[in-house]
Amino acid sequence: MTAIDAAVGLGRRSLTRGRRPPRLGLVLAAGVLLLIILIAVVPGLFTDRSPTGTASVDALRGPSGTHWFGTDQLGRDVFTRVAHGAGRSLRLGVGATVLGVLGGAVLGLAAALGGRAADTVLMRLADVLLALPPLLLALLAMTVLGNGAWNLTLAVAISTVPGYARMVRAEALVVRRSGYVEAAVGLGLRRWLLVARHILPNTLGPLLVLATVGFGTTLIAASSLSFLGFGAEPPTPEWGLMLSEGRNYLSTAWWIGVFPGAAIAVTVITVNVVGRHAQARYTRRTSR
Amino acid sequence: MRLAKPVRLAFAAATAATLVLTSCGSDSGSDSDAGTSGAASGKPKAGGSLTYALDVEPTCFDLQVNQQGITGDIERGVVDSLVAVDAKGEFHPWLATSWEVAADLKTYTFKLREGVTFTDGTPFDAAVVKANFDRIVDKKTKSQYAATLLGPYTGADVIDAHTVKVNFAKPFAPFLQATSTPNLGFYSTRSLSRRPDELCAGGSAIVGTGPFVFSSYTKGQNVVLTKNPKYNWAPQQAAHTGAAYLDKVTFRFLTEDTVRVGAVTSGQADVATSIPPSDIKTVEADKGLKIRKVEDPGGAYNVFLNTAHGPLADQRVRRAIQLGADVDQAVKTVYFGQYARAWSPLTPATPSYDKTLTNAIAFDPTAAGKLLDEAGWTGRDGQGYRTKDGKRLTLDWPWNPPHTREQREVVAQAIQADLKKIGVEVTRPALDIGAYVSLALNGKYDLYDFSWTRFEPDLLRGFFNSASLPATGGQNAANLRDPQVDTWTEAGAATLDRAKRDDVYGKVQHKVVVDDAVVLPIYVPTKLVAVATDVSGLTVDPNGKPLLFDAWRS
Numbered sequence: 065m066t067a068i069d070a071a072v073g074l075g076r077r078s079l080t081r082g083r084r085p086p087r088l089g090l091v092l093a094a095g096v097l098l099l100i101i102l103i104a105v106v107p108g109l110f111t112d113r114s115p116t117g118t119a120s121v122d123a124l125r126g127p128s129g130t131h132w133f134g135t136d137q138l139g140r141d142v143f144t145r146v147a148h149g150a151g152r153s154l155r156l157g158v159g160a161t162v163l164g165v166l167g168g169a170v171l172g173l174a175a176a177l178g179g180r181a182a183d184t185v186l187m188r189l190a191d192v193l194l195a196l197p198p199l200l201l202a203l204l205a206m207t208v209l210g211n212g213a214w215n216l217t218l219a220v221a222i223s224t225v226p227g228y229a230r231m232v233r234a235e236a237l238v239v240r241r242s243g244y245v246e247a248a249v250g251l252g253l254r255r256w257l258l259v260a261r262h263i264l265p266n267t268l269g270p271l272l273v274l275a276t277v278g279f280g281t282t283l284i285a286a287s288s289l290s291f292l293g294f295g296a297e298p299p300t301p302e303w304g305l306m307l308s309e310g311r312n313y314l315s316t317a318w319w320i321g322v323f324p325g326a327a328i329a330v331t332v333i334t335v336n337v338v339g340r341h342a343q344a345r346y347t348r349r350t351s352r
Numbered sequence: 353m354r355l356a357k358p359v360r361l362a363f364a365a366a367t368a369a370t371l372v373l374t375s376c377g378s379d380s381g382s383d384s385d386a387g388t389s390g391a392a393s394g395k396p397k398a399g400g401s402l403t404y405a406l407d408v409e410p411t412c413f414d415l416q417v418n419q420q421g422i423t424g425d426i427e428r429g430v431v432d433s434l435v436a437v438d439a440k441g442e443f444h445p446w447l448a449t450s451w452e453v454a455a456d457l458k459t460y461t462f463k464l465r466e467g468v469t470f471t472d473g474t475p476f477d478a479a480v481v482k483a484n485f486d487r488i489v490d491k492k493t494k495s496q497y498a499a500t501l502l503g504p505y506t507g508a509d510v511i512d513a514h515t516v517k518v519n520f521a522k523p524f525a526p527f528l529q530a531t532s533t534p535n536l537g538f539y540s541t542r543s544l545s546r547r548p549d550e551l552c553a554g555g556s557a558i559v560g561t562g563p564f565v566f567s568s569y570t571k572g573q574n575v576v577l578t579k580n581p582k583y584n585w586a587p588q589q590a591a592h593t594g595a596a597y598l599d600k601v602t603f604r605f606l607t608e609d610t611v612r613v614g615a616v617t618s619g620q621a622d623v624a625t626s627i628p629p630s631d632i633k634t635v636e637a638d639k640g641l642k643i644r645k646v647e648d649p650g651g652a653y654n655v656f657l658n659t660a661h662g663p664l665a666d667q668r669v670r671r672a673i674q675l676g677a678d679v680d681q682a683v684k685t686v687y688f689g690q691y692a693r694a695w696s697p698l699t700p701a702t703p704s705y706d707k708t709l710t711n712a713i714a715f716d717p718t719a720a721g722k723l724l725d726e727a728g729w730t731g732r733d734g735q736g737y738r739t740k741d742g743k744r745l746t747l748d749w750p751w752n753p754p755h756t757r758e759q760r761e762v763v764a765q766a767i768q769a770d771l772k773k774i775g776v777e778v779t780r781p782a783l784d785i786g787a788y789v790s791l792a793l794n795g796k797y798d799l800y801d802f803s804w805t806r807f808e809p810d811l812l813r814g815f816f817n818s819a820s821l822p823a824t825g826g827q828n829a830a831n832l833r834d835p836q837v838d839t840w841t842e843a844g845a846a847t848l849d850r851a852k853r854d855d856v857y858g859k860v861q862h863k864v865v866v867d868d869a870v871v872l873p874i875y876v877p878t879k880l881v882a883v884a885t886d887v888s889g890l891t892v893d894p895n896g897k898p899l900l901f902d903a904w905r906s
Contacts, residue, residue, distance in 0.1 A: 117769070118765070118766060120682065120684070120685040120766065123685045137686060137762050138686075138762065139685070207784075210784075211781075211782050211784075293754070293782055294782075297780050297782060298764075298765055299768065299769070309761075309762075313630055314610055315630075315634060316633070316634070317630070
């Protein structure tokens with residue numbers, strides 16, 4: 065219910081502003097996303113089984129009324145594991161995005177306001193890092209940092225920092241050179257006040273929009289690293305890890321791998337739909 | 353022995369890796385006695401080719417260096433051995449027509465077959481035998497396995513062109529069996545003069561006397577062997593004489609299980625090794641395929657309990673671990689009943705296997721709990737794990753994901769879940785290969801697992817003798833120091849008397865499983881090979897190596 069209310073609310077606001085009515089896809093996406101977040105926060109609401117409780121006799125049962133998503137190779141309930149894995153997987157995605165945005169903001173501002181030398185060094189460094197595919201960069205970071213959920217979050221964050229830094233620098237430069245900021249500086253505004261009052265608020269909008277869209281990519285990168293075994297240890301329920309464990313059973317028990325995979329796909333798609341919508345609205349607002 | 357990707361490291365590390373890497377192993381490759389039961393019948397005919405899908409790609413093709421079982425699987429058709437071994441453990445002439453073993457087991461004299469030539473045209477003689485053995489033990493070769501097969505080798509004497517005497521510093525009974533393995537097969541003098549990296553890279557640098565010629569190797573793709581038309585020195589047990597039937601054998605490297613199964617069911621491959629037990633039904637349903645099942649000789653898939661680290665120093669805790677996990681059920685579930693539960697550190701196909709151990713450590717969580725209580729692990733913490741003096745009963749069982757095969761990580765999860773029920777926490781830190789290799793040296797683990805293929809109970813000396821500790825390059829992962837086990841394993845290595853060997857090796861198996869409780873045998877490694885019905889005569893030797901010589905297409 066919450067999901068639908070929220071979706072409707074979102075739609076109504078658009079209408080009152082005289083925009084196009086919300087697309088059905090957006091309403092659906094927002095609803096599903098809220099449901100996923102709810103599952104992630106309180107998985108116990110949806111299942112009372114244990115995500116690590118094995119029952120060998122029930123191994124490899126297909127989806128049914130008792131086991132919605134079937135059971136895995138050790139008889140664990142796949143739905144329970146997907147539900148309990150939601151929190152851990154989303155935390156990886158959100159954590160990496162937040163860290164990436166923060167790192168990007170700091171470096172971007174430093175490049176924009178720190179003078180020519182800082183700008184050149186930081187941006188050339190960003191060029192080098194952007195030349196590498198983000199996943200490769202994350203793998204490199206994993207190799208240096210070692211395995212584990214926290215290191216994985218950090219590695220994925222590092223791989224996204226150059227992109228955000230670029231964006232923040234560009235926005236900051238635009239604001240910095242606008243007439244009213246020049247005037248404010250001329251009147252003796254301190255640098256930190258300049259950042260706090262003018263540059264940050266003006267950069268925040270596009271940064272948040274970009275982060276929403278980037279979250280999908282981040283979640284995929286985090287799941288990929290988990291799939292490769294860099295993240296949580298088995299038997300921890302985590303989507304990427306479960307997908308990896310299910311791949312050996314694809315021909316005999318498709319549900320072990322397909323449901324965690326679908327969970328990743330659905331989350332990424334819904335976040336992207338919502339993120340794109342936010343981006344479109346933001347662009348319309350600023351271009352007016 | 354079976355193992356996966358060896359890592360090129362310094363020599364010291366490399367010997368330590370012998371222990372480590374076995375756990376990852378891949379024996380892959382082989383086949384079964386299709387000759388007797390092949391659906392295709394009739395008279396063998398020459399010609400045709402065979403595509404053989406393997407699950408592991410060797411990191412080096414030099415049999416004298418690499419310890420991966422897969423290298424021997426591929427090159428069994430390229431090199432010949434001095435003797436051939438049969439399923440009863442009897443030895444038969446091959447490149448040696450006869451041999452004499454000194455009473456003290458310190459010298460072996462071989463009469464070599466005359467008229468044998470390498471495929472580069474050079475003759476096979478006593479000097480080549482000596483050159484091969486000398487290169488294997490040369491420290492510069494950095495042999496990770498073949499050198500251990502030569503044990504206390506001190507040198508070879510060329511008596512005449514076709515007589516060679518091999519000398520050892522100590523009595524060395526396992527030598528005849530060792531000479532039957534491909535790792536002590538022979539490369540030509542020209543081959544031996546190649547640079548180490550050229551031999552490692554395979555292809556035409558590797559020249560043997562075998563029924564097939566190593567034609568090419570394409571990294572990530574395949575190995576191609578072609579027929580040696582001049583071959584005429586097959587061992588007596590072979591079904592025919594003269595050259596091999598097949599013109600060409602292509603080994604393809606298909607490491608993903610689903611891809612390999614797909615290749616053989618779609619007819620892109622004629623043979624595929626390591627069929628996952630979960631796919632057996634699919635393959636069996638295919639009328640064009642038959643499944644060959646062969647239990648490996650050698651070490652079972654064992655979990656070793658480290659007596660030199662943490663809570664497992666207490667025998668009662670080790671015993672509790674043996675009794676607290678329902679290994680039967682785990683093996684049955686994970687392997688769909690295809691693999692047998694192991695009861696001894698050796699598999700039933702190994703000489704001197706102790707049958708009486710069956711059910712010696714049956715699942716009994718109540719008894720396990722009692723033992724843990726006795727050992728003082730009586731407290732419980734918030735998560736239900738046992739504690740003693742405020743410390744949780746935690747066991748570290750490190751693993752290296754890329755080198756873990758046969759769903760062993762799933763078995764581990766089942767054991768982990770069972771032990772949790774009796775209040776024991778098992779953690780499974782995933783280590784990269786470097787950290788995993790150094791475990792052997794620093795001993796920072798509680799549980800350690802591997803399997804090892806070889807048709808020889810002398811393996812027990814490597815597994816449990818106190819002279820074979822991992823820190824010194826051995827495989828005694830439990831760090832067991834039991835004087836009786838030492839005496840028995842050394843007695844076994846110093847005699848060829850079957851009854852005496854059965855006696856001492858039987859005692860060793862009983863002692864390490866029941867009294868010392870240092871090993872938890874899990875399953876009997878089993879080759880599940882899918883073979884197209886129009887392939888006949890493919891067999892596997894007692895060392896677990898596929899024999900392509902008699903194979904033919906109908």
